């Protein structure tokens with residue numbers, strides 16, 4: 001989706017007139033809106049995504065009702081108080097006209113209609129990269145070392161899976177774009193979560209100390225049982241052959 005990538009990478013510049021400064025203020029919100037367009041449309045309906053994207057042209061002019069039946073009004077709550085305090089573009093002003101000409105560009109709209117709503121697969125991707133974080137591939141671990149690290153990764157993932165989404169100071173969900181390998185150069189959007197917590201590690205250490213205080217012996221026995229469950233190294237199942245014979 002070259003045009004969208006162009007927009008995301010910042011290659012689209014609002015330049016060449018007085019409108020530039022007004023539009024620059026809106027740029028982060030517009031990019032956020034692009035992520036939201038895909039992420040809020042799990043069916044991937046092209047008409048809905050196009051209508052959502054183009055509603056932004058109205059929104060920045062303080063117009064929140066839209067003519068498209070696919071998306072008739074903005075999804076944000078009514079703007080009151082501080083939330084109304086924005087640099088709205090004057091309808092018909094050079095800035096508004098410029099924005100419309102960029103956002104309604106045929107090639108860009110065509111790409112918007114094909115945005116991937118697959119941000120939900122990000123969860124699985126995140127789990128895989130979390131495993132790599134706890135058990136990096138470049139280091140060899142013993143069976144028990146690997147086992148413990150996989151358990152830690154699962155604990156971390158489960159205790160952080162329901163984190164709240166991060167929001168802007170105006171209460172809007174923040175989105176980010178990722179380029180997962182399985183998309184082969186394509187990209188997906190996903191909501192940014194709040195920072196993870198490590199409370200599970202503290203709980204783990206507390207119960208370990210408790211178990212130890214109760215009975216060091218029992219803990220040692222559990223450890224021995226785990227160790228005995230270790231499977232033999234893979235290489236031990238390989239039948240050795242004499243080099244001369246192999247040659």
Ligand SMILES: [Zn+2]
Pocket residue numbers: 059063064074075076
């Ligand atoms: Zn709006």
